Amino acid sequence: MTKIIKYFIFTICLVLTFLVVFQRIQLRAENKQGSNYPLSGKRAGVWNDGQAALWDLNILDHYRLFGSPERARGYKPEQPINFSHVTHVQEKGIECQFCHWNVAKSPYAAIPEVQTCMGCHSIIAGTSEEQKKEINKLKDYSSKGEPIPWEKVHVMPDYVRFNHKRHVKAGVACQSCHGQIPEMETVERVSSMKMGWCIDCHREQASSIDCYVCHK
Ligand code: HEC
Ligand code: HEC
Ligand code: HEC
Ligand code: HEC
Ligand code: HEC
Structure with a gap:
């Protein structure tokens, strides 16, 4: 009986060690x-x-x-529009606080209004077909006067x-x-x-x- 308990504890320790080591390796790879x-x-x-x-x-x-x-x-x-931070922040260099404008002023960080987006996208239509399709979705919300139903992350x-x-x-x-x-x-x-x-x-x-x- 005690032998079974010993084996049981041993197996649990082994599994836990494995989990910890595995996630460490995974995180290291991510960070690299x-x-x-x-x-x-x-x-x-x-x-x-x-x-x-x-x-x-x-x-x-x-x-x-x-x-x-x-x-x-x-x-x-999944979001209602494929909005990409890579395009807007990394490539176009827009500041976080340009869109999340109240993050330094209030407990909450605002998700930008459709008008903020349209400030640029009434002119910028996108280059590729994929971009045009997504930007058209944005224009639809704007012309209907509806807010974009972003999913909270x-x-x-x-x-x-x-x-x-x-x-x-x-x-x-x-x-x-x-x-x-x-x-x-x-x-x-x-x-x-x-x-x-x-x-x-x-x-x-x-x-x-x-x-x-x-x-x-
Ligand atoms: C051009 C406007 C724009 C800029 C610039 C921008 N964001 Fe965003 N951000 C958005 C929109 C729109 C959403 C909602 C859609 C989504 O989650 O992708 C969002 C979502 C987010 C979320 C998730 C919010 C949630 O639902 O919990 C975080 C966090 C965030 N942004 C951080 C940042 C940071 C940090 C920067 C700067 C490095 C930045 N954003 C720059 C427009 C922008
Ligand atoms: C990366 C570090 C970091 C993390 C993670 C962090 N905080 Fe903070 N937090 C701080 C610092 C620094 C301050 C500023 C303290 C000050 O103003 O004296 C602060 C202040 C606060 C305050 C205001 C404190 C006051 O005296 O009024 C609250 C509330 C708070 N944090 C909640 C949270 C909550 C909830 C989480 C987790 C969801 C969190 N924090 C995660 C660093 C952090
Ligand atoms: C100390 C940790 C911490 C820092 C620093 C932080 N956030 Fe957040 N962020 C959170 C947490 C926690 C939430 C979820 C808040 C909630 O649900 O009430 C959140 C939510 C958000 C949201 C969704 C809207 C909201 O307020 O719920 C956006 C957008 C966002 N953050 C953007 C930013 C931007 C931009 C910055 C830098 C200027 C930033 N955050 C810095 C922890 C942080
Ligand atoms: C400061 C100007 C500016 C603002 C504000 C802005 N965008 Fe953009 N957006 C751009 C530019 C520039 C492109 C790239 C167009 C291209 O390459 O032809 C772009 C591309 C896009 C695309 C195409 C897919 C992608 O991300 O590459 C979508 C969708 C989009 N924006 C949605 C939004 C939404 C939603 C908002 C409001 C939260 C917003 N944009 C705010 C300038 C802006
Ligand atoms: C720095 C911020 C912070 C402080 C200080 C803090 N908590 Fe929490 N607490 C949180 C957050 C964030 C959660 C939600 C965790 C989640 O999402 O599951 C939480 C969750 C809880 C829960 C729900 C159970 C759980 O783990 O989900 C209890 C109970 C709790 N806290 C009690 C306390 C007690 C008692 C103290 C003081 C000793 C305390 N908290 C101090 C941030 C804090």
Whole structure:
């Protein structure tokens, strides 16, 4: 009987070790890919690979075994228009805050209004057929006067109080939390954004870890 228990524990340890080693190798490979965004020589990446600790297995997040997929690392919903941050930020050099204009002024980061897009796209029609098709969708929303139904990529539970302004003012870069957005054709959630992840950075940056700071 005790022998069976021993084997059982041994097998569990083996599997856990494998999971940890596997994800480390995977993350290292991801980080080695480097960045071609001109502002950062190396892939600045996600803070601590978006993990709270070694045992906060992002594999669990990644493969969506627990919790809702909307709140897991790797969530990458399809959008109503194939809007690309690569074209707009990396190639055309538009600043984040040109579109997400209130990120330094309020707790929330605005998703730009159709009018903001049309400021350029009433003139810019796109080069390739694919681009023209997507930009025409944008024009349709504009002429109908409807907002574009973007899918939200980062969702916090209701009981969490998050504040963009405080982070931007404190000099925390967008990429520490959102990863290399300028390289994303489709925005993907790259951090676990679990409580441990928030707290780890708050400890490191000597900001508050009082419960009421983040919870209502
Ligand atoms: C030309 C306008 C424009 C610029 C410039 C821009 N964005 Fe965006 N961004 C959008 C639009 C539109 C969406 C919503 C569609 C989507 O998710 O792709 C979005 C979505 C996002 C999201 C996901 C929001 C969610 O749903 O949770 C993040 C994060 C983001 N942008 C960060 C950035 C960062 C960081 C930069 C600068 C490096 C940047 N954006 C520059 C227009 C822009
Ligand atoms: C400052 C000007 C500017 C703004 C603002 C802007 N765009 Fe663009 N957009 C461009 C340029 C330039 C291109 C590339 C066109 C080309 O290569 O012919 C482009 C390309 C596109 C494309 C083609 C696919 C792609 O991404 O390559 C789509 C779709 C698009 N934009 C949607 C949007 C939406 C939606 C918004 C508002 C959130 C927006 N744009 C805001 C300048 C802008
Ligand atoms: C400290 C981490 C952190 C930093 C730094 C950060 N964000 Fe966010 N961002 C988040 C979280 C968490 C959410 C989800 C908020 C929610 O659901 O209430 C989010 C959501 C968003 C959204 C979706 C709209 C919203 O407010 O829910 C956009 C757009 C966005 N961020 C853009 C940016 C841009 C641009 C920057 C840099 C100027 C930035 N973020 C910096 C963590 C961060
Ligand atoms: C990459 C580092 C980093 C991450 C990740 C991070 N924060 Fe912060 N946070 C900071 C810094 C730095 C400040 C600024 C503290 C100050 O203004 O004194 C701050 C401030 C705050 C404040 C305002 C504190 C106050 O005193 O009013 C709140 C609320 C907050 N963070 C919530 C969160 C939540 C929720 C998350 C996770 C979703 C998170 N933070 C993730 C670095 C981080
Ligand atoms: C820096 C921000 C921050 C601080 C400080 C913080 N929390 Fe959280 N907490 C979060 C976030 C973000 C989540 C949501 C995690 C998710 O998406 O699952 C969370 C979730 C929770 C949950 C729900 C269970 C879970 O893990 O999902 C409980 C309970 C909780 N926190 C209690 C506390 C207590 C007690 C304290 C004080 C010791 C505290 N929190 C301090 C950010 C914070």
